[in-house]
Amino acid sequence: MTEYLLPLEQMIEQLGSLPGVGRKTAAKYAFHLLELPQEELEQFCTTLLDGKRRIKTCRICNNLCEGEVCSICADPKRVNGQICVVEDVKTLMAMERAGSFRGEYHVLGGALSPIDGIGPDQIDVAGLMDRIKTGPQPVLEVIVATNPTVEGETTALYITRLLKDSEIRVTRLACGIPVGADLEYADEVTLMRALEGRQSLK
């Protein structure tokens, strides 16, 4: 391992804390930033700090926003009785990219994982229940779009159980073969789930 000057080492260490960045990549980034003119590096840092300062979470659904409420919650056309529950904002954005969901969201900020000490109090299930009970519009369906992982499934089951005595329909995104993928390379669990969820053609 190369020993760099201490201030450079510290830069590399900080840059290495970015997700998926190892020491070599961090060093590449550090050298790049070191070669920038002073004002460009200052702009770089100011933009990051400004972003952090300006971006807040929506008080209704926890989506990112600049004001009090996000653009989706502020849009009356998005009120259709459906709430899509996601683990994080990135999933919300992926759903928006897909473009076919026209209801509202609720961002939990994680998924239940007892091993990691993440229980119902660590994610925003309470906020979801609050919206369902006291929201201005009746909720007809909760679409649980947590990840198809152990944690995501656990969270989906937990939410289903909380709503089991209500009239609300609780659904889950379909698991199956990704469009364009080759069946030959699909894993067993996905194939099994795809078979279970098969759709009739006639």
Place this chain on the structure above:
Amino acid sequence: MTEYLLPLEQMIEQLGSLPGVGRKTAAKYAFHLLELPQEELEQFCTTLLDGKRRIKTCRICNNLCEGEVCSICADPKRVNGQICVVEDVKTLMAMERAGSFRGEYHVLGGALSPIDGIGPDQIDVAGLMDRIKTGPQPVLEVIVATNPTVEGETTALYITRLLKDSEIRVTRLACGIPVGADLEYADEVTLMRALEGRQSLK
């Protein structure tokens, strides 16, 4: 392309300016930084700015240093009449990692590239010539360790020409097959150069 909130877009744009970082990776970094506690993001930025402020270039060889002169130039044991000329500090560090060179360095800060408008005045050839002419110790050999690219070769030729009337030996790193590589996959030019530079075994 997903449209993010403006401050987030700006963060992504800045992070996307890091070498080899595309929009998707930049978004991943931005979300990570956004999720950091305020003080950790501040520490991240402070470390980058501090590094930039504290790291200077050696007034003798242009290596990175914290004071006036880098640790190599300040080390009397490194004076052996050899100067290894490199394009950038990263190459210097790679040479130091290899560990067999015991002389001094000179960092040019680039290589000649007329197409990109980089002539002899844009890289520190003048500093090198100055050291050779007026340095405290006589220089016996200049090892030109510029990259085996068109620009690097041009630079090597240029330096050779500048020194052609002096007594100084000018050498170039050997080109050939990288150790551990498979000859089958070596490109033609490398194979040709390896053949030209073949060494006698007996």
